[in-house]
Amino acid sequence: MTRVLHITVACCLLVINQATRMHRCELARVLYKNELDGYEGYSLNDWICLAFVESKFNVSKINENADGSTDYGIFQINSHYWCNNYQSHSENYCHVDCEDLLEPDLISSINCAKKIISGQRGMRNWLEWRLHCAGRPLSHWMTGCHLR
Numbered sequence: 001m002t003r004v005l006h007i008t009v010a011c012c013l014l015v016i017n018q019a020t021r022m023h024r025c026e027l028a029r030v031l032y033k034n035e036l037d038g039y040e041g042y043s044l045n046d047w048i049c050l051a052f053v054e055s056k057f058n059v060s061k062i063n064e065n066a067d068g069s070t071d072y073g074i075f076q077i078n079s080h081y082w083c084n085n086y087q088s089h090s091e092n093y094c095h096v097d098c099e100d101l102l103e104p105d106l107i108s109s110i111n112c113a114k115k116i117i118s119g120q121r122g123m124r125n126w127l128e129w130r131l132h133c134a135g136r137p138l139s140h141w142m143t144g145c146h147l148r
């Protein structure tokens with residue numbers, strides 16, 4: 001009896017864990033639908049590369065930084081500047097709860113990313129994008145993806 005229960009629990013935990021990670025082309029479709037292709041001059045390739053290097057497409061990724069701030073969601077948006085987690089000081093430029101940046105529909109993350117990218121630094125706001133995506137061939141990120 002307990003063994004059956006254990007197996008059931010283990011199975012469901014696995015399903016929940018997997019659900020946090022989006023497939024690449026599924027992400028491409030969501031970003032496309034939300035009009036990110038070409039937004040501020042950045043292609044879907046850039047957005048997908050950004051999401052991969054920041055979160056490996058893990059919608060619910062949370063990462064605590066050494067400075068006491070925390071990064072949230074698929075784009076790892078920082079609580080010090082962009083969202084409020086009610087734990088440390090935040091400018092909250094996106095006027096959003098950090099927890100909302102973990103929602104599977106990505107709407108809050110996308111809206112906040114649009115705001116970030118509209119600043120002078122564009123995608124260079126994200127260190128990982130500068131290191132791993134900027135100026136590199138990126139077309140493989142969309143390989144095999146159909147947008148409709």
Ligand SMILES: *[C@@H]1O[C@H](CO)[C@@H](O)[C@H](O)[C@H]1NC(C)=O
Pocket residue numbers: 017018020021058059060061062063
């Ligand atoms: C996604 O991120 C969360 C929070 O950081 C973590 O607990 C979970 O294991 C990650 N999921 C995958 C599939 O990597």
